[in-house]
Amino acid sequence: MQDYALTVDRFLDHGAKWHGTAQVVTAGAETDQAIGYADLRPRANRLSGALLDFGLKPGDRIATLAWNTQHHVEVWYAAMGVGLVCHTLNPRLTVAHLAAMVAKADDRVLAVGAGLRDMAEALLDACPSLERLILLDGETPEAGRPEVSDLEGLLATQGRAVPWGQFDEGALAGLCFTSGTTGAPKGVAYTHRSNYLHTLRALQADSIALTSRDTVLVAVPMFHANAWGLPFAAPAVGAQLVLPGRATDGASLARLIDRHRVTVAVGVPTVWLGLLDHLDATGGETPSLERVIIGGSSCPESLLRRMETRFGATVQTSWGMTELSPLGAISPRSDAPGAARGSGRPPMGLDLLLTDAGGAPCPTSATPSAT
Numbered sequence: 033m034q035d036y037a038l039t040v041d042r043f044l045d046h047g048a049k050w051h052g053t054a055q056v057v058t059a060g061a062e063t064d065q066a067i068g069y070a071d072l073r074p075r076a077n078r079l080s081g082a083l084l085d086f087g088l089k090p091g092d093r094i095a096t097l098a099w100n101t102q103h104h105v106e107v108w109y110a111a112m113g114v115g116l117v118c119h120t121l122n123p124r125l126t127v128a129h130l131a132a133m134v135a136k137a138d139d140r141v142l143a144v145g146a147g148l149r150d151m152a153e154a155l156l157d158a159c160p161s162l163e164r165l166i167l168l169d170g171e172t173p174e175a176g177r178p179e180v181s182d183l184e185g186l187l188a189t190q191g192r193a194v195p196w197g198q199f200d201e202g203a204l205a206g207l208c209f210t211s212g213t214t215g216a217p218k219g220v221a222y223t224h225r226s227n228y229l230h231t232l233r234a235l236q237a238d239s240i241a242l243t244s245r246d247t248v249l250v251a252v253p254m255f256h257a258n259a260w261g262l263p264f265a266a267p268a269v270g271a272q273l274v275l276p277g278r279a280t281d282g283a284s285l286a287r288l289i290d291r292h293r294v295t296v297a298v299g300v301p302t303v304w305l306g307l308l309d310h311l312d313a314t315g316g317e318t319p320s321l322e323r324v325i326i327g328g329s330s331c332p333e334s335l336l337r338r339m340e341t342r343f344g345a346t347v348q349t350s351w352g353m354t355e356l357s358p359l360g361a362i363s364p365r366s367d368a369p370g371a372a373r374g375s376g377r378p379p380m381g382l383d384l385l386l387t388d389a390g391g392a393p394c395p396t397s398a399t400p401s402a403t
């Protein structure tokens with residue numbers, strides 16, 4: 033058995049070597065952009081070199097304020113590959129809330145996606161720890177701001193190949209603040225080892241279970257608990273990633289599913305309700321869709337049935353927490369259509385203690401029959 037540290041850069045290394053032509057697709061206003069893992073990997077690696085030339089060192093934090101795009105994926109792997117900690121920020125929060133998180137994390141660099149520059153520059157002015165902005169998704173800097181770079185220009189002028197890995201698997205890889213449903217938001221840190229093991233759990237046959245034949249629409253934001261780990265799981269098996277950017281309305285998702293023959297779609301119930309309403313209004317269909325994975329909030333049984341019928345796909349319900357990376361339980365893909373579902377069961381590698389209101393443990397499975 034090969035002995036190596038369980039670091040997340042190995043997922044993209046594997047995807048680039050063994051599934052190099054599998055694509056990461058980013059939705060565009062007019063045309064979509066696509067790049068194979070074999071071409072994305074060296075771009076992310078050269079960005080690692082540029083980040084190190086800023087004086088960043090392992091353990092330093094780089095924040096992202098961005099949508100689901102190719103460039104955001106590249107920043108993830110560029111940072112994590114050399115031991116930097118990637119701190120995803122939610123663009124739907126206020127500048128004041130984000131500034132408090134940036135200060136607590138001591139972020140030094142902020143990578144910002146399309147349409148979010150004003151918010152990012154406000155953060156740059158409000159947060160003493162921030163030294164630089166990196167503009168993603170085709171945004172270009174204004175003259176006279178040397179602390180602002182665009183990703184393509186940075187790759188052209190300072191990009192250089194550097195070794196990935198080379199550090200302990202217990203090192204921090206990511207940082208994400210909870211939504212604060214039980215008090216003030218709390219910062220949750222992910223190690224490389226935890227992300228690696230979470231990916232293996234997600235890929236189990238009764239879990240998210242991606243394969244190289246899948247095309248995955250990731251409608252869950254990358255700033256929400258690692259996009260449920262999908263940017264790690266997809267290259268690990270060579271599945272294609274379809275990233276919707278900011279637009280997750282029904283019409284935009286229907287177009288992506290149809291154009292790229294999406295087989296697995298992942299997101300919260302409200303996203304799929306929008307898609308259902310669009311299909312009903314236009315008479316559209318989703319024949320390529322095989323599975324829809326939902327989580328983030330409880331879903332009425334009536335909506336589950338409507339999704340199964342209208343999409344012609346298996347619907348898997350799931351439950352998780354930011355602190356769990358986030359998958360905690362998921363219903364098996366083998367459940368028969370129309371079967372009653374709760375949150376599912378925990379995949380191997382994660383254990384849960386279920387109790388009643390008085391704290392007494394609940395039974396978790398039927399008692400085995402005598403043989």
